[in-house]
Amino acid sequence: MAQIFYVHCPACGGRFPCHQELWQVEYDLLCPYCGLSFPQDQSPLIISASGERRERAPQPADATTTGATSAPESM
């Protein structure tokens, strides 16, 4: 029997159910509200049938890489 998990759409924020089978495989999800097709990695929050919340891991802030190794122009 197929289990159901809920996915939050990253675009419109709508929540819609999907089959667990689609979660285990790399498969793009389709939002029924706005029609957006997105990979599961783009979903901000996924709630499994057992109530497990799989929130999207926050992306590490891009370190400020200031190129200070530029040699001064010498004549």
Ligand SMILES: [Zn+2]
């Ligand atoms: Zn949507």
